[in-house]
Amino acid sequence: MRADATRFRRRYRDWDRFGVSALAARDDDEIAILCETRLERFETVVIYRRQALEALGVVVVPTFRTPHVTLAHENLDSLVQALLTCEHREISNPYFSR
Numbered sequence: 001m002r003a004d005a006t007r008f009r010r011r012y013r014d015w016d017r018f019g020v021s022a023l024a025a026r027d028d029d030e031i032a033i034l035c036e037t038r039l040e041r042f043e044t045v046v047i048y049r050r051q052a053l054e055a056l057g058v059v060v061v062p063t064f065r066t067p068h069v070t071l072a073h074e075n076l077d078s079l080v081q082a083l084l085t086c087e088h089r090e091i092s093n094p095y096f097s098r
Contacts, residue, residue: 002080008070017059018079019072024050024060034067036095043096048088056082 005018012019023038025031031047039045050060053071057078063070073079 001083002076005076005079009076015072017072017074018076019061019070020079020083021063022048022060022069022071024062024067024069030067031091032094035091035093039093040095040097042093045091045093046088047091048083048086052087053082056086058082058086 001020004020008019008021009015009017023034025034025047031045035045053060057073059072061070061072062068071079071083073082
């Protein structure tokens, strides 16, 4: 996570934020669709509530094409800590394929 966030900052230097890629979904049906179509290479999927991330100072920014977002923060340690400690749920991806 730390390496991804650092790469993001190097690539988008003018934005002056650290960031990690994520996908946004409105409900469990959209999560299932993303698991099948975009996340099939991941055995486990971590799901955060937007409000919980924002309460920890993480900004959710729509980037590139929907449903892609960037989870961003000005401080690398704060971003990593927020993502590690934020209330979340983990699900096994039923569409996982090696």
